[in-house]
Amino acid sequence: MAAYVRSKVIVSLLVLFTVSLVGFALLHLSGDLAATLAGENASAEQIAELRHTMGLDRPLLAQYASWLADAARGDFGLSFFARESVLTMFLARIGTTAILAVSALILAIAVSLPLGMLAAVRPNSWLDWMVSGVALSGQALPGFFLALMMISFFGVTLRWLPISGSATPLHYVMPVVVLAIGAIPALMRLTRSGMMEVLEQDYIRTARSKGISSLRVMWKHAMRNAILPIISLSAVQLGTLLGGSVIVESVFAIDGIGLLTYRSIQRGDFPVVQAMLMFVSASYIILTLLADVINAWLDPRLRQKSQ
Amino acid sequence: MTALLDISGLKVDVPGRAGTLHAIRGIDLSIGAGECFTIVGESGCGKSLTAMSVLGLLPRAAILSAERMSWKGQDMRRFSRRQWANLHGPEIAAIFQEPMTALNPVLTVGEQIIESFVHHRLGNRKAALARAGELLERVGVVPVERRLAQYPHEMSGGLRQRVMIAMALMCQPKLMIADEPTTALDVTTQVEILKLLKELQAEMGMALLLITHDLGVVAHMADRVAVMYAGQIVETGSVASVLTRSAHPYTSALLDCLPTRDQPLTPIPGVVPALFGELEGCMFRNRCRFAREACADPVPARSVGEGHVYRCLLEANEVAA
Incomplete structure (x- = not known):
C-alpha cells in the first residue's frame, strides 16, 4: 500500500x-x-x-x-489589481467555496445513492422512471435558471430564504441545492447502472441463498462492490465544485473561488489565474489519489495488484 | 416416509420479446430425507431453473406455477419473504457451478461463511467462527485461521468450492442443492469434491439434490435420478434401474455419449428444440431414431415398476434391443 x-x-x-x-x-x-x-x-x-x-x-x-x-515557498505573488497577496485573496474565499462544495456533494450523494439503489432493484418500476426523469431534468436544467427560479420562489414569494451573500447557514441552502442538483444526475445514473450490474452477479445469488435479509444483501454484498466507481466520480465532482461555480456564486452574490477566478481572467490578473489553476489541478490530483486509496482499501483485488 | 420436498406439475415460463419461453413444462419431483437425487440433462433442459425454483431464487421475469410444491408439508407457493429466509440456511442450502464468481470478491471468506449462522441466530460471532473452523477443517481448507482471513481471489477454484460447501453446511441444512458443482473444475478436483459431498451427505444425514450433465456423476453419487429433456422429465427412477434398463431413447442416447476406452462415443444428432409457443408431443422426436407419427401427440407416462417411470411410446425393452 x-x-x-x-x-x-x-x-x-x-x-x-x-x-x-x-x-x-x-x-x-x-x-x-x-x-x-x-x-x-x-x-x-x-x-x-x-x-x-x-x-x-x-x-x-x-x-x-x-x-x-x-x-x-508558498508565495504566489501579488494580484495586479488588488495589490494584495494572491494567497491572502485565496484564503479569504476558499472557506466559503469549500463549505458550498462539500455540502453540495454530501447532499448529492445522500440523494443519489438510495434512489439509484432503489431504481436498480426495481428496474422499469414507477420509481425507476421517476429517477430517470429526475436525472434527465437535472441535466437539462441550466444552473442559472434553476437558481433564479428558486430565488423568485423561496426568496421573493415565500420569503423563506435569504437570496444573496453568505452571512448565515441559511444563505447556503439555495446555492448548495443548485450545486447538488447539478451533481445528482451523473451520480444517480452511475449508482443505478452499477447496482444493476452487481445484482446480476453470482455472488448476489449466493448471498440470497443464505437467507440473510435483503437489506444486508443490498448494502453489504452489492453496495460494497458498486460503490467503487461512485467514489471515483465523487472525487472528480468535488474537484469541479472546489474550483467554484461562477454561475452560482454570481447569482447568489457569494464571494468565492469561482467568482474570483472569473474576474481575474477577465482582467488579465495573471498571478491570480495561475494560482487558481494550480489550486484546481492540485485538488483534482489529490482527490483522485484519495479515491484510488479508498478504492484499494475497499477492494482487496486492487490492493494486491498494486503490490 | 414423508418427502422433504414434494413437487408436482411444476411449470416455469419466461416471457420475452420473442414470445414466452416454456422453460419447465410440468415436472414432478420428490426428495426424501437423506437421499441423493440427481437431475441430469443437456444445457438448457431446465435443470438449473428447477433448482432455482426450489430455492425460490428464479429470475424476476420468470413465472412459476405448480399443482403442488411443498417443503415438509408446507405450501412453498405461499411462502412469505420471511418464510423463504427461514428456509434458506437451516433447511435448504445451495452451492453453485462457478466457484470463481459465487463468492463476493470484497468480503473475506470468514465473513461470508459465518453470515448465515449469525443471521439465523444460531449463535454469536465466536460460536460461528468456531463452527466455520470445524467445517473448513472437515472440507480441507487449511490452515483454518489463515483461510478465514483470506479473500476469494487468493484461493483456487477447488478451494473456493470447498469454502462454498462449508458455507452451505453452516446451518445444518436438511437439503443441499448442488447445481453442477464440479463442472467448472478440473477433473481430479471434480472427483475430490464429489467424494467430499457424498461423505458429508452421509455424515450430516442430509438430502442432496445434485444437478449435473454427467451420467458418470449420477452413477457414482445418486440413489434416484431424473433425466430431463426440453423442460420435462423423460425418465425417472432408481439409478440402478434407469441406467441399466433405460426405457427412453434419450436416456439411452445419453449413455452412448459416455466416453469408454474401447468404443468411440456416439453423439446425439440434432439440437435441443426452442421451447416457445404451443408444444405438443415428445420433444425428442426430431432427434430420435425411433420417432414415428404418433410421437407428435401427447405422450403418456409409463411405469416399469418400483418408481421407474418414462415418457415414450416404445415398450420398456425396445430401446435396448
Missing part, C-alpha cells in the same frame, strides 16, 4: 509540474499583460516601462523559473 501511494504521488507531482508549465506559457502567450495592465490610455513608452519593471520582458523560461521558485 505504501509503495502504491508513493508511486501515485510521484506521478501526481509530475502532472502538477506539467500543468503549471503549460498554464504559465499559455497565459503569457494569450495577450500582452503589460498593455492590459497599463490601461487603454497608456503610451507605448509607459507600456514598455511597465513591462520592464514587471519583469515581463525577460525570457519566458526565466519568468517561469522565478515563479516556480516563489510558488514552491
